[in-house]
Amino acid sequence: MERILFMRFPEGKAKAFTLSYDDGVDLDERLVALFDKHGLKATFNINSGLYAAEDATYPEGEYFRRLPPSRVLALYNKNGHEVATHGSTHPWLEQLSVGSITYEIMKDREALEEQFGCIVRGHAYPFGTYNDTVVEALRACGIVYARTVDSTEKFEMPTDWLRLNPTCHHDNKRVFELIRNFVDAQPARRPKLFYLWGHSFEFEKFNNWERIEKICDAISGKDDVWYANNIEIYEYTRAYESLVWSADMRRVHNPSAKTVWFKLNGTLYSIAPDETLVIE
Numbered sequence: 638m639e640r641i642l643f644m645r646f647p648e649g650k651a652k653a654f655t656l657s658y659d660d661g662v663d664l665d666e667r668l669v670a671l672f673d674k675h676g677l678k679a680t681f682n683i684n685s686g687l688y689a690a691e692d693a694t695y696p697e698g699e700y701f702r703r704l705p706p707s708r709v710l711a712l713y714n715k716n717g718h719e720v721a722t723h724g725s726t727h728p729w730l731e732q733l734s735v736g737s738i739t740y741e742i743m744k745d746r747e748a749l750e751e752q753f754g755c756i757v758r759g760h761a762y763p764f765g766t767y768n769d770t771v772v773e774a775l776r777a778c779g780i781v782y783a784r785t786v787d788s789t790e791k792f793e794m795p796t797d798w799l800r801l802n803p804t805c806h807h808d809n810k811r812v813f814e815l816i817r818n819f820v821d822a823q824p825a826r827r828p829k830l831f832y833l834w835g836h837s838f839e840f841e842k843f844n845n846w847e848r849i850e851k852i853c854d855a856i857s858g859k860d861d862v863w864y865a866n867n868i869e870i871y872e873y874t875r876a877y878e879s880l881v882w883s884a885d886m887r888r889v890h891n892p893s894a895k896t897v898w899f900k901l902n903g904t905l906y907s908i909a910p911d912e913t914l915v916i917e
C-alpha cells in the first residue's frame with residue numbers, strides 16, 4: 638500500500654481561513670459586526686495593560702482609540718472569536734530582558750484569562766519584532782503560536798508556530814488576487830490556510846472600510862472553507878498530529894478529544910475521539 642497522507646480540516650475540508658487583528662481599538666466593534674455578518678472567525682491581540690479609562694474621550698481626528706475594559710469584554714467574548722496576548726503594554730519585546738519579556742506576556746495572559754474566563758495561548762508580536770530569545774520566552778510562558786508581520790502571499794500551513802507568518806495584510810496589493818486563487822483552489826494534497834491580519838484603525842486612517850467589506854464578501858460563505866480563529870486551527874492540527882499509526886498504516890488511533898479528518902491514498906476518512914480505525 639502507498640502512504641500518501643494529508644490532513645483535512647473538520648468535515649473533510651481542504652481549506653481554512655482565519656483573521657488576526659491587533660491592539661483592541663474601538664473600530665474593532667465595527668469590524669467584529671462585519672466578521673459576524675459574514676460568519677468569519679478572528680483572533681484579537683490585546684494589550685490589557687493599556688485599556689482606556691471607561692470615560693475616556695479622544696480629540697477630533699484621533700483614529701487610534703483603545704477600548705475600555707467593559708467594551709473589550711462585551712465585544713470579543715462571543716461568536717467564536719479568540720483573544721490572544723500582544724504584550725501587556727505593547728513593547729518591543731526583543732529590547733527587553735528575559736524577565737521583562739516573561740512579565741509582559743504572563744501579565745497580559747493573566748489579565749485576559751481572568752477577564753474572559755479562558756486559557757490564553759496565542760500571541761501576536763507587537764511591531765512584528767522578535768528574536769530567538771523572545772521566542773524561547775514565549776514558549777516558556779505557555780504560548781503555542783505567535784504571529785509575525787512577514788507576509789508569505791502563500792497558503793501553506795505553519796511549520797514553526799511561534800514564527801507564524803501570515804498570508805498577507807489586508808492592504809496587500811495582491812489581496813483580491815490571492816483570495817481568488819484561494820477560493821478557486823481545489824487542493825488534492827496539502828491543505829491550504831489563508832491567514833489575513835491588520836488593525837481596524839487603519840480603515841479610518843486610510844478611509845478604506847470598503848476594502849475589508851469587499852474582502853469579507855469575497856472570502857465568506859464557501860462550503861469548502863473552514864472559518865476558524867487561530868487557536869482552533871492550532872488545536873485541530875495538534876489533534877491530527879497526535880494520531881497514532883500502525884507500521885502498515887492500516888490501523889490508526891485517535892487519542893485526542895476531537896474528530897479528526899485525513900485523506901489517505903485519495904480516500905477521505907474521519908476518526909472520532911478515542912476511536913481506532915481499521916482501514917480495509
Ligand SMILES: [Zn+2]
Nearest residue numbers: 659660763764
Ligand atoms: Zn500592535
